[in-house]
Amino acid sequence: xxxxxxxxxxxxxxxxxxxxxxxxxxxxxxxxxxxxxxxxxxxxxxxxxxxxxxxxxxxxxxxxxxxxxxxxxxxxxxxxxxxxxxxxxxxxxxxxxxxxxxxxxxxxxxxxxxxxxxxxxxxxxxxxxxxxxxxxxxxxxxxxxxxxxxxxxxxxxxxxxxxxxxxxxxxxxxxxxxxxxxxxxxxxxxxxxxxxxxxxxxxxxxxxxxxxxxxxxxxxxxxxxxxxxxxxxxxxxxxxxxxxxxxxxxxxxxxxxxxxxxxxxxxxxxxxxxxxxxxxxxxxxxxxxxxxxxxxxxxxxxxxxxxxxxxxxxxxxxxxxxxxxxxxxxxxxxxxxxxxxxxxxxxxxxxxxxxxxxxxxxxxxxxxxxxxxxxxxxxxxx
Amino acid sequence: xxxxxxxxxxxxxxxxxxxxxxxxxxxxxxxxxxxxxxxxxxxxxxxxxxxxxxxxxxxxxxxxxxxxxxxxxxxxxxxxxxxxxxxxxxxxxxxxxxxxxxxxxxxxxxxxxxxxxxxxxxxxxxxxxxxxxxxxxxxxxxxxxxxxxxxxxxxxxxxxxxxxxxxxxxxxxxxxxxxxxxxxxxxxxxxxxxxxxxxxxxxxxxxxxxxxxxxxxxxxxxxxxxxxxxxxxxxxxxxxxxxxxxxxxxxxxxxxxxxxxxxxxxxxxxxxxxxxxxxxxxxxxxxxxxxxxxxxxxxxxxxxxxxxxxxxxxxxxxxxxxxxxxxxxxxxxxxxxxxxxxxxxxxxxxxxxxxxxxxxxxxxx
Numbered sequence: 001x002x003x004x005x006x007x008x009x010x011x012x013x014x015x016x017x018x019x020x021x022x023x024x025x026x027x028x029x030x031x032x033x034x035x036x037x038x039x040x041x042x043x044x045x046x047x048x049x050x051x052x053x054x055x056x057x058x059x060x061x062x063x064x065x066x067x068x069x070x071x072x073x074x075x076x077x078x079x080x081x082x083x084x085x086x087x088x089x090x091x092x093x094x095x096x097x098x099x100x101x102x103x104x105x106x107x108x109x110x111x112x113x114x115x116x117x118x119x120x121x122x123x124x125x126x127x128x129x130x131x132x133x134x135x136x137x138x139x140x141x142x143x144x145x146x147x148x149x150x151x152x153x154x155x156x157x158x159x160x161x162x163x164x165x166x167x168x169x170x171x172x173x174x175x176x177x178x179x180x181x182x183x184x185x186x187x188x189x190x191x192x193x194x195x196x197x198x199x200x201x202x203x204x205x206x207x208x209x210x211x212x213x214x215x216x217x218x219x220x221x222x223x224x225x226x227x228x229x230x231x232x233x234x235x236x237x238x239x240x241x242x243x244x245x246x247x248x249x250x251x252x253x254x255x256x257x258x259x260x261x262x263x264x265x266x267x268x269x270x271x272x273x274x275x276x277x278x279x280x281x282x283x284x285x286x287x288x289x290x291x292x293x294x295x296x297x298x299x300x301x302x303x304x305x306x307x308x309x310x311x312x313x314x315x316x317x318x319x320x321x322x323x324x325x326x327x328x329x330x331x332x333x334x335x336x337x338x339x340x341x342x343x344x345x346x347x348x349x350x351x352x353x354x355x356x357x358x359x360x361x362x363x364x365x366x367x368x369x370x371x372x373x374x375x376x377x378x379x380x381x382x
Numbered sequence: 383x384x385x386x387x388x389x390x391x392x393x394x395x396x397x398x399x400x401x402x403x404x405x406x407x408x409x410x411x412x413x414x415x416x417x418x419x420x421x422x423x424x425x426x427x428x429x430x431x432x433x434x435x436x437x438x439x440x441x442x443x444x445x446x447x448x449x450x451x452x453x454x455x456x457x458x459x460x461x462x463x464x465x466x467x468x469x470x471x472x473x474x475x476x477x478x479x480x481x482x483x484x485x486x487x488x489x490x491x492x493x494x495x496x497x498x499x500x501x502x503x504x505x506x507x508x509x510x511x512x513x514x515x516x517x518x519x520x521x522x523x524x525x526x527x528x529x530x531x532x533x534x535x536x537x538x539x540x541x542x543x544x545x546x547x548x549x550x551x552x553x554x555x556x557x558x559x560x561x562x563x564x565x566x567x568x569x570x571x572x573x574x575x576x577x578x579x580x581x582x583x584x585x586x587x588x589x590x591x592x593x594x595x596x597x598x599x600x601x602x603x604x605x606x607x608x609x610x611x612x613x614x615x616x617x618x619x620x621x622x623x624x625x626x627x628x629x630x631x632x633x634x635x636x637x638x639x640x641x642x643x644x645x646x647x648x649x650x651x652x653x654x655x656x657x658x659x660x661x662x663x664x665x666x667x668x669x670x671x672x673x674x675x676x677x678x679x680x681x682x683x684x685x686x687x688x689x690x691x692x693x694x695x696x697x698x699x700x701x702x703x704x705x706x707x708x709x710x711x712x713x714x715x716x717x718x719x720x721x722x723x724x725x726x727x728x729x730x731x732x733x734x735x736x737x738x739x740x741x742x743x744x745x746x747x
Contacts, residue, residue, distance in 0.1 A: 272468035280485060
């Protein structure tokens, strides 16, 4: 029965399997990054993100309250309290008073300290430290606990990365810098390309075919080829390094594809509609604004998504045309590269920073995905 | 008054591909002119030249004496209905109809009045706020027509407006267009079709286009009764007119022609001059004019190869007279059973017999 239109191919299972594989391939790192960005350093170092939902055994060093809080009563001096922060549901299994033997005692046991005092630690972290003499010292007694900690998620990473004004490695500034680059670098080429595409699709003028051929030719020119001459040009005409230069560069590099995509879409619009508008008395500009632009929305949206995504993720153009020695105009990609160097071990910071930078593309992608597909298919499927 | 005049109009593509040559046509106010012709004869091109969507390569086109060759479409006072309707898909019916009026800077009140009036006439009132994709084919067609009416143009151009409709709707819409024309006696319409039923029923005059030029212009019945040439004779009427080769044996008020195949001699009411005696001609007889006869005065006698009983008529196909000729067809009134493989002697009345020499009708000599 294979080969008959309408019957399911026997390879459907292969399609489904590869689809599942692709979905997993995409989901695994994304979800991992997302979950990691809500975990603490300790949690990340004790187990992978897939263990985030189950309790984990963690060994930590905690301190009792300082001796200043001791209460003297009947010749006995007491310090009471809980080792954990308020609201913690961790459960202590074993503990110790020396870093060399952190599992000497079980929960509920009493340990004798060097200075003659005793300390009893309960499973929930409650402790009583008592001594017949006045306890001295500035800091509290160290207690090494191994506790079963229930899953815990924290927004501290985001607070640190986004809202801590003293954090010079924060992403907030870089985030807005990236937006400042991306939004004009998306809008300008679309505006220019839409006009060009209409002219190339529907207006008769000598040399039109040559222009189209030139646009197609420019599609395959590597971006790197133009970096140095362009930067030189920018410096000579006084733009230098800055947002304007980055916008111009992104516009230039995006235009060939934009014009090509939009022209292909517009040329597929029915000729009758445009001719009818001409008979109705519309000028070329009115046809463009009132007929072509609304009808080309899927193609415009699809190119906008592309241009947005790759200017958002761009590092090369930003490094060459934007970021100067002051570092005031650094973008997120550059910031993450730097974090990799300075904070290579702090996975929670890296994960959070990375997720901040992919959050916007994710939102854009999910909100606009139907246009992405529709615009891509433009001109290829009739 | 709206006179369209085409003088020696020609259309050439890329300098050397002739599409139309020597088109001379005078269209008067209130006429409904239909362009017909086989596909590729340039009828749509001619219409688009009138509309201003194609440039006129040579000659002159005037409306009311004013040269239109270089005038942009919008300023020619025309409205056009396209085969594909060409509705703006992103606009409601109301916006579609008001588009041209808004461009012409009419006031909202004027636009509203015009649209309400036209929507009432075409029964579109309840669809005004719908998008074209929510309309049926017939409704879209009415919107396209309505959109041209609201502009109140001097000339309406229709480019095969019914060819995307199904058969029943086509008949209904054809009648609507005929009524529309009647309600607007002052407006001039030019209508392109390849359907000769539309042409015959709608036209006040038909222009038959063939071989890059005009084959004949005339009222539908003129074309049917006195075609100027073999092309028009065969193009108008269905099935096409039979052409039988023969030789003139007697000239005068009526002409006697002896047919090459079938040994018959038939009289034609077409008068001929004496010098035509012995000339080779084609005798044209429409299938519906061929009558079975038993007398001695007949055109030919031949064997029936195929018969098609349609009820009201029976179409019979005679054996081909030579391998490369078309079969002769006769349309016999009523039902004729078991005529296949029988031989039949056919004749026609003298005034229904056309004579063509070198493709041209002797009627106009």
